[in-house]
Amino acid sequence: MEQGIFVSYRRQDSQSAAGRLTDRLKDLLPEVSIFRDVETIEPGVDFVEAIERALRSCGVLIAVIGPRWVAAAHDDGSRRLDDPNDYTRLEIATALKRGDVRVIPVLVEGAQMPGTAELPDDLAALARRNAIELSDKRWDFDVSTLVETLRKALGLPEAAPDRPSAPAPAPKGPPRRAWWIGGGIALLAxxxxxxxxxxxxxxxxxxxxxxxxxxxxxxxxxxxxxxxxxxxxxxxxxxxxxxxxxxxxxxxxxxxxxxxxxxxxxxxxxxxxxxxxxxxxxxxxxxxxxxxxxxxxxxxxxxxxxxxxxxxxxxxxxxxxxxx
CATH class of the missing domain: 2.40.128.120 (Quinohemoprotein amine dehydrogenase alpha subunit, domain 2)
Incomplete structure (x- = not known):
């Protein structure tokens, strides 16, 4: 599987959150190429071609969804999602068509997952994808949860521990410590x-x-x-x-x-x-x-x-x- 991560977002909706997330992913996954249009596309390059090329080299697409993602509109009042040439729609629809790309909806700023009825036909499958929420109050924790999912999806090894420790013998049963307590636990769905x-x-x-x-x-x-x-x-x-x-x-x-x-x-x-x-x-x-x-x-x-x-x-x- 390719190792890239494509971060899809709407500038009208979640540009700040997408930029913050991208910066954090670069810190936590330095071995992974991360595509984000505003930073990656060179001047004069066709945007659609750049998106398609980036998607061919990525194993995960993160769809950053904020509270205005569904209703974002053109100047004439028409919904951007209803435009077949809308960049965000093109990004996600292209990724959904590929069987080797994991599409992960990431909800920010209190957004809710859109339903099938709110999406065009080529994005309907997005409504069936499990989502993860990034909350400002627990940003670092939620991002670390997302990173663990990304490591699994991309077949990456677990992050090395901050300090070395001697290997422990394999236990016969569960370790004798606080089994019920979660060290760094995320909120369930x-x-x-x-x-x-x-x-x-x-x-x-x-x-x-x-x-x-x-x-x-x-x-x-x-x-x-x-x-x-x-x-x-x-x-x-x-x-x-x-x-x-x-x-x-x-x-x-x-x-x-x-x-x-x-x-x-x-x-x-x-x-x-x-x-x-x-x-x-x-x-x-x-x-x-x-x-x-x-x-x-x-x-x-x-x-x-x-x-x-x-x-x-x-x-x-x-x-x-x-x-x-």
């Missing part, structure tokens, strides 16, 4: 999972994480503590941090929880339920099934978590602290 159509997100990538902070060993949470939860429902939606430096974003819908993420030891994805101030989860850690139970503090700012290996009944304990 939870609305899609719970039945709302928001365009979804890209398949779960392995995400980057902050180097763990050394902390003293924690004593396991006693089972009796699970019965001491105060009454009343809490909302766990938000960003949480664990003592090892990981961050976790949970989305709660009623009593249901959905989460995914990556610890320093691997990828985690699962679901759970909460009742009052206590709950439970089931999930996969690098393909290994685990469970957990947790108790939320009365002020809703801390969770005491017990991790359970159902195969051996071994247990570990950790805590989560609300960030926002």
């Amino acid at each position: 939870v609305l899609g999972i719970l039945g709302e159509d928001n365009g979804g997100m890209a398949p779960a990538p392995e995400m980057s994480y902050a180097p763990p902070v050394q902390t003293p060993a924690r004593a396991p949470v006693a089972p009796s503590a699970m019965t001491a939860a105060p009454a009343g429902r809490v909302d766990l939606t938000g960003l949480w941090r664990d003592p090892d430096g990981g961050m976790h974003e949970i989305v709660q819908h009623g009593s249901d929880l959905v989460f995914r993420g990556r610890t320093p030891d691997g990828f985690v994805t699962g679901t759970g339920t909460v009742s009052g101030h206590q709950g439970q989860t089931t999930y996969m850690f690098n393909g290994y099934p685990l469970r957990s139970t947790f108790v939320v503090a009365a002020d809703g700012q801390r969770m005491d978590v017990t991790i359970i290996d159902p195969a051996t009944n071994e247990r570990d304990a950790t805590q989560l602290f609300r960030v926002r």
Whole structure:
């Protein structure tokens, strides 16, 4: 597969976000050629020919979609998307026709994924592509999630760690650390999972994480503590941090929880339920099934978590602290 990345965007809609994203991708993927029209096309070169040539050498097209992407209009008021010669339409339609190009919609500035009815026929397949959102509040984190997806799509090796470490022997089971906590976890396409159509997100990538902070060993949470939860429902939606430096974003819908993420030891994805101030989860850690139970503090700012290996009944304990 070719190694290039084509960044498609509308200047009327998301020029600033596309430029910011391109600069960050160049920093994080220096080995990859990145095409962005305003920087790459030389003066006097036919724009359409340059686009076609660039697309022939790319393995991924990123369609940057802002809140004005669908409704952007010519001076006469007609929609640009309805113009067969619209550059953005040409870029994406050409990429969609090629079976060897991954087209990834990237939503910025709070944009929603357009539906099939809003798109011309040659872009209808775009509405069925899983999208990823880049939020200003968590820009670096969301971009790192996108980069992991790009590395997989282009067959690139994982990024080298910032500091060397001695190789650890292969574990027989899951590593003995905070299995449930995600170090650098992105928000799931939870609305899609719970039945709302928001365009979804890209398949779960392995995400980057902050180097763990050394902390003293924690004593396991006693089972009796699970019965001491105060009454009343809490909302766990938000960003949480664990003592090892990981961050976790949970989305709660009623009593249901959905989460995914990556610890320093691997990828985690699962679901759970909460009742009052206590709950439970089931999930996969690098393909290994685990469970957990947790108790939320009365002020809703801390969770005491017990991790359970159902195969051996071994247990570990950790805590989560609300960030926002």
